[in-house]
Amino acid sequence: MSLAIPNGLDNSSEKPGERAPLVLGDTTYHDITESVCKVAERKPSTSWVIGFLISFALLQWLTVCILYLIYTGVGVWGNRSPIFWGWPIVNFVFWVGIGHAGTLISAILFLFRQEWRTSINRAAEAMTIFAVACAGTFPGIHVGRAWLAFWLAPYPSLNLWMWPQFRSPLLWDVFAVSTYGTVSLLFWYMGMVPDLATFRDRSTNKFRRFAYGVLSLGWSGSSRHWMRYEKAYALLAAFAAPLVLSVHTIVSFDFAVSQVPGWHTTIFPPYFVAGAIFSGFAMVLTLMIPARKMLGLEQLITIRHLDNMCKIILATGSIVGLAYGTEFFIAWYGQVQEEQFAFLNRAFGPYWWAYWTMVTCNVISPQLFWFKKFRTTPWIIVIISIFVNIGMWFERFVIVVTSLSRDYLPSAWAYFTPTWVDWSMLIGSFGLFFTLFLLFCRLMPVINMAETKATLAKQHHMSHADKH
Amino acid sequence: MSENNEKKIHGISAEYESVDSLLNACRRVRDAGYKKTDAYTPFPVHGIDKALGIQPTILPWIVLGCGLTGTVIALVMQIWMNTYDYPYIISGKPYLSLPAFMPIAFELTVLFASFGAFFGMWALNGLPRFSNPLFTDPRFDRVTDDRFFLYVDASDDLYDSAAVTELFKQTGGEHINTVLEDDSPDKIPKPIFMMWGLVIATSVVPLLIILKMRVTNSDLPRFHIFFDMDFSPSKDAQQGSTLFADGRAMRTDVPGTIARGESGYDLDFMTGVQMDKLSAVDKPGAERLVRLTLGPIGPQDEGPADSAEEEVGEDDAPKAPGVMETIPWLTANPLGNSREVLERGQKYFGIYCSVCHGLNGGGNGLVNRRAIKILPTQKTQNWIPPSSLHQESLYAENYAEGKLFSTISNGIRKMPGYAGQIKTKDRWAIVAYVRALQQSRNATLDSVPSDRQEEIIERQNQVQQELQEQAEAEKAAAEEAAEN
Amino acid sequence: MAKMNDKEANHTVIAEILIPMSEHDTPQVKSADDPAFQLPATLGSLSLPLCIGGLVALLAGWGIANSIHARFGMSVYLTSFMYCISIALGCLFFVILQHLCRAGWSVVVRRIAETLMLMVIPLGILFLPILGTLFAGEGILYRWDDPNHALENHLPIIAWAEKTRWLNSSWFTIRAIIYFAIWSALALFYYRGSTGQDATGDKAITDRLQYWSGPAIMMFCGATSFAAFDWVMSLAPMWFSTMFGVYVFAGSILSAHCIISVSVYLLQKCGSIREEVTVEHYHDLGKYMFGFVFFWTYIAFSQYLLIWYGNIPEETEWFYHRQLDSWGTISIVLILFHWMLPFAGLMSRHVRRNPKLIFSWAIYLLLLHFVDIYWMIMPESAANGAEASPEGVKGVLASILSVTGMFAFMIGVTLSIAKRNRIIAFQDPRIRESIAFENI
Structure with a gap:
């Protein structure tokens, strides 16, 4: 049967009282080093090269579009009155949401001592940073005069003689997203230093030794260093956890502090956060399942890892579904005409197709994960994850476009139509994302070797302890 | 080893x-x-x-x-x-x-x-x-x-x-x-060192270029990367436009607009008219005036009001006593004549009125002088010079304070109304200052307080002496020039 | 692996001899009859006095409050009820969540929550007076129950007609029955499963409890969110906030962790589970308390910020009332003492690893949880056409007496249940892992 899992690789079921292994097979410390390092050390595979070329071409196309946009003006987008926040903001919120899983896996799962995070956290963190880079692009060019975007920073300006407007959620966004990007970068890099030292010590040519030598800062594995390192890691995790909540909360404030019907609702902060985690995990799965196959990391990224991530998708997907329901209920319960209209308009107005795509992909498709068979079959997971990604893009589309297209002033109602630039930029942003991700796979340790070894050590330890 | x-x-x-x-x-x-x-x-x-x-x-x-x-x-x-x-x-x-x-x-x-x-x-x-x-x-x-x-x-x-x-x-x-001890060479390898230096050196170049640009002048026209952002197709002040019926790009205030700090005045103060008296005499006229001043009025009210004003403006020699004569104007400046008011009036007269009427109110402001200088002769005939404020017909006994105020506010002949630019209080201050200007031409020494008369005489002599000296010097210079 | 195993094995032998075995020991679980697993007699004997005294205090408090006016009396009663049920629901959520996550660390304290969560059943009976107000008169507690309310307050008639399709006494009663049915069923299912395991040690029970934890948590969330809308939010019938259920839940899960900490500390004081629950468990409970203080703040702040910023009259009304007079003082108290003080106090690892301090902070937060509930409910306690106020010392005393009474009654019943079973799930397959658990 196609759904069967290869023997010996199924660690998805766990007997109560015993913990299923997270590293499979007769793996030694050295095996972990070998399997992770060879990803970066061997010659790039054909599929990598093809993938990279395609992504890079898309990235170039994005660059061309951005230059065209800057030279011509934001009129090249489909943003028209009253829909001034069209696709660029949809894409921004979409990518920021994707960027949540990495730090969530690193920080929150770390704080909750979920050891299964160790073999997926590195790639997920990298994903976070690349997604935030994609996200940051959109508001950057959406401001119109992108070359003056630095006006958002509170610097003493001799030309302006004024300060930014700190009571605006859009400025909170600038601070939140840039803080998030910075802290994620620190977190990612810090976690990578011991592994970069491994790369350094294994490198055979001078250039690699020098480059990884500089990047690994002279890491020696000293216990004193490890002690402070772990402390710093725990502290960063403790900050990153509320940070990750705050970022999408603040993104939700962009909408919710306004009075636009369908935007102004108090459930937005937790609902956006749940949605972000939801889409982030879907993206991790979409990427990791092909990657583990191509890079030969099935013993480290096991079925149990996938199973757990599917459960998180199921949980957050259900929360999102509950939030959709609550919004609808309160719109009716509150008896405010505009709110009621906004929600009916979402579901049965001109954008009904977007709304029902969203509901199908976000609420219904993850319900398949109630069944274990779906949670443990990689190709099904990939399909559902892609559905979730599509659904979450549509969620942002529904929120941004339907509310704006029909607000308080019926004479200004309009229907949004994207232009070719809108399309190109959405696709191009995937080019940026995948280019960075593929480079990361080639140049950096894709799995946290040090932590995985520590998990392995614990696993050995427990199996010894169980013998007597 | x-x-x-x-x-x-x-x-x-x-x-x-x-x-x-x-x-x-x-x-x-x-x-x-x-x-x-x-x-x-x-x-x-x-x-x-x-x-x-x-x-x-x-x-x-x-x-x-x-x-x-x-x-x-x-x-x-x-x-x-x-x-x-x-x-x-x-x-x-x-x-x-x-x-x-x-x-x-x-x-x-x-x-x-x-x-x-x-x-x-x-x-x-x-x-x-x-x-x-x-x-x-x-x-x-x-x-x-x-x-x-x-x-x-x-x-x-x-x-x-x-x-x-x-x-x-x-x-x-x-x-x-x-x-x-690690005895491997601790010097940075030369190629890396050089590359590093090169990167730093090149990264300084743009900074230097910007720095140079900041401190030097250039004869070349400015380079516009985004031409339409530097020269946007939007209309500037005073330009024409085909979009609106009146042909102006600038839009007037919506009727009834009240600027910040301009509310709370009584009607007399805002119109320069004794409204009680006017409404007793001409009730519809008073109502129209109130609507015109306060709004809200529909566009249909704007038309008649405008034409009425033009009528009055163009009628240089009224046959029958016109509206302007019959209106019961305010005869006293509600702001009074304090030094503060006069200084304020001087300031705003200097800003708004003097360009046409001249700093001394003689009607020979910069606009007039330039107009005469640049207009070809045949057109000069059509040029209506700004009025001198020192005509007797404009003196307080012939031209009530309220009427002067109304003229400043609503304009007369070629002169546009300044209600949109100058605040009500400042317009009254200008009225006070115009009166002061007019007085200054006809003042006698008696009108100066006795303890300051001496000072004035001294100053007068001093000025006369200076003028004489100047005239002599000019004469000498002219003679010298002629000799050469 | 083979070569590794040999060497590891060799070294393990050395390690066996030389390493003082803190982490290597597989802890031995005491036998079933061990007194450490029983409810201490000192606590058990308190059960009846607490029940009786509690009921007396509750009736006295409620009576005093009723003498002020009827709505005040019922609001005081509702405050006490919400306080108790939010704690019980927090415990129910805690238990389901531990099963959902297959948590190991919490096994030694889980039985405490399991016993407390059963309180949703007696609280279901204590809910009857609240239902009674709907049938005994018009708008005694809930304004929407008063047919003249819309007219007197000039509310839009159509909107009101729609609203009362949801807010009417029969549908409200049916919903309450549904909520209690869900909670009671979940509580009984998890309690029976866990105590059943005490007898048999059957691991399949854990599997079963885990299997149903997903749907259970979904049902729990739905019921709790709507119960918060129904019972508290509808006190101000025209006001609405989508987040409100989450807000009530945040206080509830926080107080659940507090009451678990308090119970563990008291049980240990009286001589039970001293070796099973270690400083590591206090550390974890402390972390969760800290985390949920933050979570409560996050939810409370977000709700406030969005309404404050949007500044729409029908929404700001609720907060506006709570900024006037004594309610304003209570709002400030919540900011300073429900957020800032415990946030700073629980930040340090040293505090969290000190059982006595955790106990004190837990008591403190339980008190503040009452202030929070009081702040949600009492500003709506005004008689028709009057401004709400705490009604002076008399009113405050009545509120405190009433909540103390109901809480004492709840604890009394809990203790009588706890007497019948062990106070620790000693047959849970993860009990050893839990005892040996260490924070990193």
């Missing part, structure tokens, strides 16, 4: 194959009393701090300090910038909106605390440090792979190489190795 003896010995290291043997060895080394020891492992080993006797780190305190700094900076920055230095109202929120300042306070707390954790950790660890004597041993490369090392430093009080070696052997240590 003959040079080994000359090299400094740093300590001894031994290699272990498993966590447990390392932990065991650590405890033995600690119990033997060695203090300057360290273990090197490919991953953090749980319990090694106790086994080696490592003290907890002060990092959390550094992080707490950084975090609090972040909070304080964020709050002080936002409150100072938005509440004190550059206060303005947005979304009807108070200047000091603490709830709105919370998100950034939180973000900066996290940012600073994270910097504290990240940089604090590397600083406490003494990293980056690229040269490490332990790295001289090629076996030490496996410390980041699958081997565990224990190291005793030579500077330890109890250090004795034989004893340490023996201890290592007992605990199962392999490949016991004396750690020697």
Whole structure:
């Protein structure tokens, strides 16, 4: 049967009282080093090269579009009155949401001592940073005069003689997203230093030794260093956890502090956060399942890892579904005409197709994960994850476009139509994302070797302890 | 390896194959009393701090300090910038909106605390440090792979190489190795150094170019990257437009618009008319005037009002007494004649009136002079020069204060109304100042307070003398020029 | 692996001899009859006095409050009820969540929550007076129950007609029955499963409990969110906030962790589970308390910020009432003492690893949880056409007496149940892992 899992690789079921292994097979410390390092050390595979070329071409196309946009003006987008926040903001919120899983896996799962995070956290963190880079692009060019975007920073300006407007959620966004990007970068890099030292010590040519030598800062594995390192890691995790909540909360404030019907609702902060985690995990799965196959990391990224991530998708997907329901209920319960209209308009107005795509992909498709068979079959997971990604893009589309297209002033109602630039930029942003991700796979340790070894050590330890 | 003896010995290291043997060895080394020891492992080993006797780190305190700094900076920055230095109202929120300042306070707390954790950790660890004597041993490369090392430093009080070696052997240590000074060249390789220098040098170039541009002038026209942003197709003030019926690009205020600080005046003050009297005489006229001043009025009211004014304006010699004559104007300036009012009037007269009427009110302002200078002769005939304010017909007894005020507000002949530009109070101040100007031409010495008459006479003489001297000097200069 | 195993094995032998076994030991679980697993007699004997005294205090408090006016009396009663049920629901959520996550660390304290969560059943009976107000008169507690309310307050008639399709006494009663049915069923299912395991040690029970934890948590969330809308939010019938259920839940899960900490500390004081629950468990409970203080703040702040910023009259009304007079003081108290003080106090690892301090903070937060509930409910307690106020010392005393009474009654019933079973799930397959658990 196609759904069967290869023997010996199924660690998805766990007997109560015993913990299923997270590293499979007769793996030694050295095996972990070998399997992770060879990803970066061997010659790039054909599929990598093809993938990279395609992504890079898309990235170039994005660059061309951005230059065209800057030279011509934001009129090249489909943003028209009253829909001034069209696709660029949809894409921004979409990518920021994707960027949540990495730090969530690193920080929150770390704080909750979920050891299964160790073999997926590195790639997920990298994903976070690349997604935030994609996200940051959109508001950057959406401001119109992108070359003056630095006006958002509170610097003493001799030309302006004024300060930014700190009571605006859009400025909170600038601070939140840039803080998030910075802290994620620190977190990612810090976690990578011991592994970069491994790369350094294994490198055979001078250039690699020098480059990884500089990047690994002279890491020696000293216990004193490890002690402070772990402390710093725990502290960063403790900050990153509320940070990750705050970022999408603040993104939700962009909408919710306004009075636009369908935007102004108090459930937005937790609902956006749940949605972000939801889409982030879907993206991790979409990427990791092909990657583990191509890079030969099935013993480290096991079925149990996938199973757990599917459960998180199921949980957050259900929360999102509950939030959709609550919004609808309160719109009716509150008896405010505009709110009621906004929600009916979402579901049965001109954008009904977007709304029902969203509901199908976000609420219904993850319900398949109630069944274990779906949670443990990689190709099904990939399909559902892609559905979730599509659904979450549509969620942002529904929120941004339907509310704006029909607000308080019926004479200004309009229907949004994207232009070719809108399309190109959405696709191009995937080019940026995948280019960075593929480079990361080639140049950096894709799995946290040090932590995985520590998990392995614990696993050995427990199996010894169980013998007597 | 003959040079080994000359090299400094740093300590001894031994290699272990498993966590447990390392932990065991650590405890033995600690119990033997060695203090300057360290273990090197490919991953953090749980319990090694106790086994080696490592003290907890002060990092959390550094992080707490950084975090609090972040909070304080964020709050002080936002409150100072938005509440004190550059206060303005947005979304009807108070200047000091603490709830709105919370998100950034939180973000900066996290940012600073994270910097504290990240940089604090590397600083406490003494990293980056690229040269490490332990790295001289090629076996030490496996410390980041699958081997565990224990190291005793030579500077330890109890250090004795034989004893340490023996201890290592007992605990199962392999490949016991004396750690020697790293004698590899510590100079940065030349190509890297040069590349580094080149990068720095090139990165300075744009800065230098910008700097040069900032301090030098150029005859070349400015380079416009985004032409349509520098010269937007929008209309400027005073330009024409085909879009509107009146052909003007600038739009007038919506009728009934009241500028900030302009509300709360009574009707007499706003119109210059004694409204009570007017309504007694001409009720519909009074109503129309009120609507015109206060609004709200529909566009249909605008038409008749305009034409009425034009009628009055163009009628230079009215046959029958016109509206302007019958209106019961205010005869006294409601602001009075204080010095303050006159100075204010002088200021606004200087700004708005003097360009046409001249600083002295003689009607020969800059506009008039330039018009006469540049207009071809045939057109000069059509040029209506601004009125001199020193005509008798404009004196207070012929031209009531209220009427003057109304003229300033609504305009006359070619002169546009200034109600949109000058505030009501300032218009009254101008009225007062015009009166002062008119008086200045006809004033006698008697109108000056007696204690200051002398001063005036002295000043008069002085000026006359100066004028005489100037005339003589000019004469002399002219003669000199003629001689040459 | 083979070569590794040999060497590891060798070293393990050495380790066996040399390492003082803190982490290596597989802890031995005491036998079933061990007194450490029983409810201490000192606590058990308190059960009846607490029940009786509690009921007396509840009736006295309620009576005093009723003498002020009827709505005040019922509001005081509702405050007490919400306080108790939010704690019980927090415990129910805690238990389901531990099963959902297959948590190991919490096994030694889970039985405490399991016993407390059963309180949703007696609280279902204590809910009857609240239902009674709907049938005994018009708008005694809930304004929407008063047919003249819309007219007197000039509310839009159509909107009101729609609203009362949801807010009417029969549908409200049916919903309450549904909520209690869901909660009671979940509580009984998890309690029976866990105590059943005490007898048999059957691991399949754990599997079963885990299997149903997903749907259970979904049902729990739905019921709790709507119960918060129904019972508290509808006190101000025209006001609405989508987040309100989450807000009530945040206080509830926080107080659940507090009451678990308090119970563990008291049980240990009286001589039970001293070796099973270690400082590590206090550390974890402390972390969760800290985390949920933050979570409560996050939800409370977000709700406030969005309404404050949007500044729409029908929404700001609720907060506006709570900024006037004594309610304003209570709002400030919540900011300072429900957020800032415990946030700063629980930040340090040293505090969290000190059982006595955790106990004190837990008591403190339980008190503040009452202030929070009081702040949600009492500003709506005004008689028709009057301004709400705490009604002076008399009113405050009545509120405190009433909540103390109901809480004492709840604890009394809990103790009588706890007497019948062990106070620790000692047959849970993860009990050893839990006892040996260490924070990193």
